[in-house]
Amino acid sequence: MRRQIAEKTVHLTSEFMEAFYSGNPEPVFAVASPDITWIGAQKEQFDIGFEKFRADIEKVLLDLPPCYLSNQRYLLAQNNGCICTVIGSYYVMSRDNAEHAIAGEQRCVAIWRLSGEQLSLVHLSNSSPIGEWMVTEGEHFPSKMSAYIKNYIRHQVREKLTPRQLVITDTVHVMHFISESEIYYLESDDKYTEIYLADSTIRTRMQLKEFLPKLSPVFLKISRINIVNMSKIARFSERDAILLDGRSLPVPAKKMTEIKKTVSDFFNFNS
Known part of the structure; x- marks a missing residue:
């Protein structure tokens, strides 16, 4: 094929x-x-x-x-x-x-x-x-x-x-009330952050580093520009985290082993 x-x-x-x-x-x-x-x-x-x-x-x-x-x-x-x-x-x-x-x-x-x-x-x-x-x-x-x-x-x-509720104001001052479970990943874009949902994207003036204290432990920073919802990860390829909807996020090679272990440990309830 x-x-x-x-x-x-x-x-x-x-x-x-x-x-x-x-x-x-x-x-x-x-x-x-x-x-x-x-x-x-x-x-x-x-x-x-x-x-x-x-x-x-x-x-x-x-x-x-x-x-x-x-x-x-x-x-x-x-x-x-x-x-x-x-x-x-x-x-x-x-x-x-x-x-x-x-x-x-x-x-x-x-x-x-x-x-x-x-x-x-x-x-x-x-x-x-x-x-x-x-x-x-x-x-x-x-x-x-x-x-x-x-x-x-x-x-x-x-x-x-259990997802938390977030209140996000976008760049045109519209206020969004979203559940963490709706978020696939966040991506830094200079002084802005793009929040990627299943079918839409919210652009906000908040910087990526400002989100980390607000998010629950299901979110993991996998690179300098990306935070991912671990529950949306379907698998890992050699270089990327592949999400449930098919989108992929690059993972630095030197961090891949650590990222995989973190994701595995987080969901391993039998440990």
Whole structure:
């Protein structure tokens, strides 16, 4: 596949995994091929064909509470002709209002096929590190966890992921009330700062250094000109931080290892 198309598969994989763990399987159904194969964590989750895949995924969602994904890493592992393979890992954490709690690492393998200009998902497998999850008989997804662990997760989510509200006045004196969760990254532009949201940008006369004390710990300064919302990072390439929407931010080579470790440590609730 052309590099641009292959990189699109990484973005699509991240996108449908995020949606699935939020309780919406439609993005993965939309890209699945009629002959898709799926391997899940349970013995009987070895599916061939879309209808069986769809039925089993819907069963999984009966046991799976709405979740956050954090510390997501997706890599293009293979690209050969019309087939490419994406591998990924991520931490799954149930939302604060879920009936039961889950937390732990999961991994996936997604194989994509290009037919003409059409990408389709031909294989998906999901797994967990040995000992990371415990499955109770009759479950389609591991969902049992003690009240102590649930309270611990709640505390961590509140402390680390609950967004603050910011009041920003732009360069034409319009006041904006925005949640931190809307911000992808901030970028210094001389005496100004550009605040990048999903579909818009706010330009303010505040300098980048003035934002650091106002932002929660989910924000990290990754270069002289950029502060990024770590929850919006999908993966790292050799030189960049790739965000969930496909935008990329350059990371200085000498800081890459440190930045990756900081992001990993921030979301590693099991440490």
